[in-house]
Amino acid sequence: MIYDYVIQEEASFRKSINVSEGWDWSFWEHIKRSTLYKNSQFERDNENRDKRPFRNIIRPILNIQYRTEGFDVKDIEIYADNSEIYYKSFIIRKYHDDWALENAVDNFIDNLVESYIDYGGVLVKDTDPMPEVVNLRTIAFCDQTDILSGPFAIKHQFSPQQLRDMEKNGWGNPKKGATIDIETLITLADKEKKNDFQKNLTPGKYIEIYELHGWFPDKEGKEFNQEIHIIAFYKNQNDQKMGVTLFAAKEPKLPFKFLSRDKIQGRALGFGGIEELFESQVWTNYSEIQIREMLELASKVFFKTTDQRFKTRNQLVNADNGQIFDLQQGTDISQIDTIPRNLIIFENAIRKWEEHANRIGAAGEVLQGEPPTAGTPFKSLETQIIEAKSLHKWRQGKIASFVEEIYRDWIIPRISKEITKGKKFLSELSSEEIIELADKIVDRKVFEIQKEDVLNGELPQDSKLLEQKIRTKFLKGGNKRFFELLKNELKDTPLKIKTNIAGRQKNLALLTDKVVNVLRQFLATPQIRQDPEMIKLLNVILESSGMSPIIFGAAPAMAAQQPSSATLPLKEFSDKTFTK
Numbered sequence: 001m002i003y004d005y006v007i008q009e010e011a012s013f014r015k016s017i018n019v020s021e022g023w024d025w026s027f028w029e030h031i032k033r034s035t036l037y038k039n040s041q042f043e044r045d046n047e048n049r050d051k052r053p054f055r056n057i058i059r060p061i062l063n064i065q066y067r068t069e070g071f072d073v074k075d076i077e078i079y080a081d082n083s084e085i086y087y088k089s090f091i092i093r094k095y096h097d098d099w100a101l102e103n104a105v106d107n108f109i110d111n112l113v114e115s116y117i118d119y120g121g122v123l124v125k126d127t128d129p130m131p132e133v134v135n136l137r138t139i140a141f142c143d144q145t146d147i148l149s150g151p152f153a154i155k156h157q158f159s160p161q162q163l164r165d166m167e168k169n170g171w172g173n174p175k176k177g178a179t180i181d182i183e184t185l186i187t188l189a190d191k192e193k194k195n196d197f198q199k200n201l202t203p204g205k206y207i208e209i210y211e212l213h214g215w216f217p218d219k220e221g222k223e224f225n226q227e228i229h230i231i232a233f234y235k236n237q238n239d240q241k242m243g244v245t246l247f248a249a250k251e252p253k254l255p256f257k258f259l260s261r262d263k264i265q266g267r268a269l270g271f272g273g274i275e276e277l278f279e280s281q282v283w284t285n286y287s288e289i290q291i292r293e294m295l296e297l298a299s300k301v302f303f304k305t306t307d308q309r310f311k312t313r314n315q316l317v318n319a320d321n322g323q324i325f326d327l328q329q330g331t332d333i334s335q336i337d338t339i340p341r342n343l344i345i346f347e348n349a350i351r352k353w354e355e356h357a358n359r360i361g362a363a364g365e366v367l368q369g370e371p372p373t374a375g376t377p378f379k380s381l382e383t384q385i386i387e388a389k390s391l392h393k394w395r396q397g398k399i400a401s402f403v404e405e406i407y408r409d410w411i412i413p414r415i416s417k418e419i420t421k422g423k424k425f426l427s428e429l430s431s432e433e434i435i436e437l438a439d440k441i442v443d444r445k446v447f448e449i450q451k452e453d454v455l456n457g458e459l460p461q462d463s464k465l466l467e468q469k470i471r472t473k474f475l476k477g478g479n480k481r482f483f484e485l486l487k488n489e490l491k492d493t494p495l496k497i498k499t500n501i502a503g504r505q506k507n508l509a510l511l512t513d514k515v516v517n518v519l520r521q522f523l524a525t526p527q528i529r530q531d532p533e534m535i536k537l538l539n540v541i542l543e544s545s546g547m548s549p550i551i552f553g554a555a556p557a558m559a560a561q562q563p564s565s566a567t568l569p570l571k572e573f574s575d576k577t578f579t580k
Contacts, residue, residue, distance in 0.1 A: 002229055003243025006140070006153060006210055013141035019266040027144045027268055031136050034119055034274040037281055038062065051296075055288045057354050058277045061361035062117060064368065065273055068392035069399060070113040073100040076403070078412065081494040090437075092419070092495065094427040099415060103130040113399060116261050120272030122402075123147065126255035126410045134256075136269075140210060147268040148258050151214025157206040160186045170247055171230060177248030180232075185244060188234040207232060209246070213254060226251045257409075259402040261395065273361065280357035287346040287353070294340035302338065307331035362391040412495050429479045437481075438474050445470045 016024040036043055040054045078096045079089035100106070111133040115122040123134040134154060142152035163171075163182050170176035172185075189207045212229040230247035262271035303316065307327045314325055327333060358364055367388050429437065446467055450460035 003231065006212060009141040017144045025267050030269060031119060034272055035137060038118065038274055051292065053288045053292055055284050057284055057357050058274055058281055061277065061357060061363040062273055064363045065117045065392060066113060068389055069396045070109060071396065071400060073105050078495055095419065095423060095425060098425045098427055108133065116259060116399060117273040120261045120270035120275060122259050124257045124406060129414055131406055131410055142268065144268050145266060148256060154211040156209040156211060158209050160205055163207060172246055178246050180244040185232055226254060257406060276360050277357050280353045284350055284353045287349045291343060291346050294343055298338050298340045300338060302336035303333055304336055305331065305333035364388045416495055424482060426480060426482055429481060434479055438471055441474055442467050442470050
């Protein structure tokens with residue numbers, strides 16, 4: 001019975017598996033511990049916090065990894081994979097920008113990156129219109145060696161209204177395998193909540209729903225099929241747990257994809273960003289607790305005396321400042337030394353563990369925004385930044401490839417269908433896009449006007465004047481423009497995707513410094529741009545610095561048409577090339 005299977009698997013899911021000799025690991029325990037540490041919570045006795053400080057060294061490192069390994073929607077480029085209509089890729093990209101904003105693709109990428117870093121893996125489900133990242137805390141059970149290799153279940157907490165909204169997907173329909181309708185389940189869950197004091201601690205009414213995927217035998221037990229089951233449980237009058245089905249059907253293909261971080265053979269999740277800091281966090285907390293105990297002892301004042309009757313005759317707590325006490329002859333009183341002389345040992349230990357955590361998490365001082373040591377050369381600092389980001393860039397590339405796969409298999413087919421329906425949308429253009437679009441429109445408009453003049457038997461108007469007039473009018477329209485895709489305009493047009501993350505992590509200050517240096521050189525030695533051999537060297541310098549030669553109007557092809565020793569001025573070259 002499917003209900004007994006779910007109950008048994010969920011109970012055994014908390015048991016550990018053996019990853020390697022001497023190493024036991026639990027998916028459930030891993031997720032729990034990672035969540036607690038990220039949110040400054042101890043694994044035990046969390047209610048006793050007044051004497052147990054939690055010095056969280058994990059969050060700052062995670063924040064660095066989120067920033068350096070994630071990317072934006074603008075780094076995702078969709079284009080028409082057809083040479084004849086490639087020029088329409090511009091409007092396809094602008095439509096994708098509008099679609100991505102409407103469907104919160106940026107939030108999807110952020111959630112994907114966060115799960116990948118935090119837990120060592122990310123599970124994505126194909127949903128319409130936008131895939132969703134499965135919160136690994138909601139996994140009721142799975143194969144702890146490979147999450148997608150066996151049956152697994154996701155536990156949802158639905159409100160009554162959320163559950164009613166699922167009726168459009170066939171939930172509660174007997175024709176879709178349901179053994180109970182949604183309203184009856186809501187009534188049973190509400191009755192159970194009223195009879196359960198613990199559930200009354202929360203004001204909302206939430207119903208636990210299990211979404212089960214896997215290969216299961218048919219009624220005769222002869223054939224296995226990939227299936228989905230949506231089930232729930234309630235307690236009957238005898239307090240027995242009863243299972244019911246809201247939906248059951250065959251699945252043509254498992255609608256999930258999984259990406260592992262720093263994969264570990266023998267377990268479902270890779271080495272997580274929080275997990276790699278477990279030890280550092282534990283020993284940092286230990287040292288902080290010891291320091292707290294020493295400081296509490298140091299804050300107290302104790303006395304010792306050889307006068308046995310001093311305490312009965314005097315109360316130091318109520319004594320005035322400077323008060324004199326009488327002691328018996330031959331006795332003395334003095335303060336007990338409670339100075340925490342070992343304090344520095346634990347402070348050094350905390351510092352070492354934090355340094356260790358920063359090394360493991362690739363979160364050096366440069367990435368944390370710490371100012372460099374006085375006298376550090378600028379080039380040395382630039383090299384440190386590049387090296388500090390290298391590990392994060394490697395992981396970012398893996399995430400980008402995973403997102404490309406999701407786009408190819410799930411998102412692009414949907415976008416293709418939407419485009420063929422015809423769309424009109426408003427988009428905001430960058431200055432570079434405005435100039436690019438203006439050039440194309442000006443060329444087309446000038447050609448159309450001059451052609452019309454010729455057809456009317458008139459002399460064509462001056463091209464320069466027309467270009468200036470049309471360009472001025474177009475630029476007055478601002479950077480927000482309406483675009484329209486006609487119905488079936490891009491029908492059967494294959495679309496492809498690429499993620500352009502190479503320049504995302506550029507340090508704007510460093511890039512600006514490079515541009516300024518090039519500009520200064522241009523102003524100081526303008527003859528550079530007139531020498532093809534110098535242009536070749538300039539292009540190499542620009543490309544090695546991560547900048548495009550096009551920005552500065554460099555033209556390597558120009559040099560290829562001249563002998564290696566030529567230094568023909570640009571004007572003469574232009575005259576010879578175009579005045580034939």
